[in-house]
Amino acid sequence: MKVGVAVAPWGEPAVRYSALREYARLIEERGLDSLWVYDHMLVRRPGQGTAGGWEAWTVLSALAEATARVELGMLVAAAPFRNPAVFAKMLATLDDVSDGRVIAGLGAGWHQPEFDSFGIPFDHLATRFEEAVHIIKPLLRDGRVDFTGRFYQAPDCELIPRGPRPAGPPLLLAGNRPRMLDIVAQHADMWNTAWHAEPAGARERLESMRQACERNGRDPATLELTAGVAIAYPDLGGKSNFAVSLSDGVAEALHGYAEMGIKHVIFDVKPFTPEALDRVAEAVATFRD
Numbered sequence: 001m002k003v004g005v006a007v008a009p010w011g012e013p014a015v016r017y018s019a020l021r022e023y024a025r026l027i028e029e030r031g032l033d034s035l036w037v038y039d040h041m042l043v044r045r046p047g048q049g050t051a052g053g054w055e056a057w058t059v060l061s062a063l064a065e066a067t068a069r070v071e072l073g074m075l076v077a078a079a080p081f082r083n084p085a086v087f088a089k090m091l092a093t094l095d096d097v098s099d100g101r102v103i104a105g106l107g108a109g110w111h112q113p114e115f116d117s118f119g120i121p122f123d124h125l126a127t128r129f130e131e132a133v134h135i136i137k138p139l140l141r142d143g144r145v146d147f148t149g150r151f152y153q154a155p156d157c158e159l160i161p162r163g164p165r166p167a168g169p170p171l172l173l174a175g176n177r178p179r180m181l182d183i184v185a186q187h188a189d190m191w192n193t194a195w196h197a198e199p200a201g202a203r204e205r206l207e208s209m210r211q212a213c214e215r216n217g218r219d220p221a222t223l224e225l226t227a228g229v230a231i232a233y234p235d236l237g238g239k240s241n242f243a244v245s246l247s248d249g250v251a252e253a254l255h256g257y258a259e260m261g262i263k264h265v266i267f268d269v270k271p272f273t274p275e276a277l278d279r280v281a282e283a284v285a286t287f288r289d
Helices: 017-029 056-066 084-097 112-117 125-142 178-187 199-215 250-259 274-288
Strands: 002-008 034-037 071-074 102-107 144-148 153-158 171-174 190-196 224-232 262-270
Touching: 002 017, 002 056, 002 071, 002 274, 017 034, 017 056, 017 274, 034 056, 034 262, 056 071, 056 084, 084 102, 084 125, 084 153, 102 125, 125 144, 125 153, 125 171, 125 178, 171 178, 178 199, 190 199, 190 262, 199 224, 199 250, 224 250, 250 262, 250 274, 262 274
Parallel strands: 002 034, 002 262, 034 071, 071 102, 102 171, 171 190, 190 224, 224 262
Antiparallel strands: 144 153
16 A cells, blocks of 8 residues: 655645755655645635645646655646646646656545635536546547537647656546546546545445446446545644544554555645654554564
8 A cells, every 4th residue: 555645735824845845855765655735726714814835736846856756646636727638738747757656636626715716616516527537538548639518628639749658647536425426436547535534434435436436337446545644743733634633543544544445545744844754654664564
């Protein structure tokens, strides 16, 4: 089972890129498998100030040059933020920059305040997501698409040049509601469920995904399962953004996720410090031993 860590935090004051780069290099040095960034323009919740971070795709592109081994993913790109054909072009380009290390994460988006503030439509998210997939997937796989939908068009579109992998980067899709799960079952190479702490918390969603595969005629074993897991170390000053999080028992939790068929765990670690990352790396080493 692979283990990765989110690099660009959200919901807190922005961290300078120099710190993100150092953190990414530590992830690689500590023997972890992947790094991930969040795709948010801003985070605005009632009773709290506005928070945010740097534009995710720019940061991920820079981190591709700053690292040499780890896989690179976005958890996950919001489909309405970018024209899907252009996004496929960006993915293929980054896959070349990184020498084939990209995981193409895509979701529908969910945080309405950032859509409203940046003038991005927040309607028909599942339909927009499905249309985006119908453009992005064939462009990455075959280098060509001819698509006209309600929201997006890509007539006689070609992806030239292609990235370093003949079939392009793996397509990781996220979603939990029935229609989104059906889209995942029909199109994804990988699926992400988040955010969890103990493995038992993911069991219901995993079962829903299995059922979606079966009703869409897909063998569930052909879909790679990934899980986002939150970790917070209060003694180091860490406070999770999520309702549930681990503070100890990380190695044991990894065993539990592996037993459930999860192939890639992605940690959100708080605080965003080398000390906290070292604890995670130690837990991963214990799990692997």
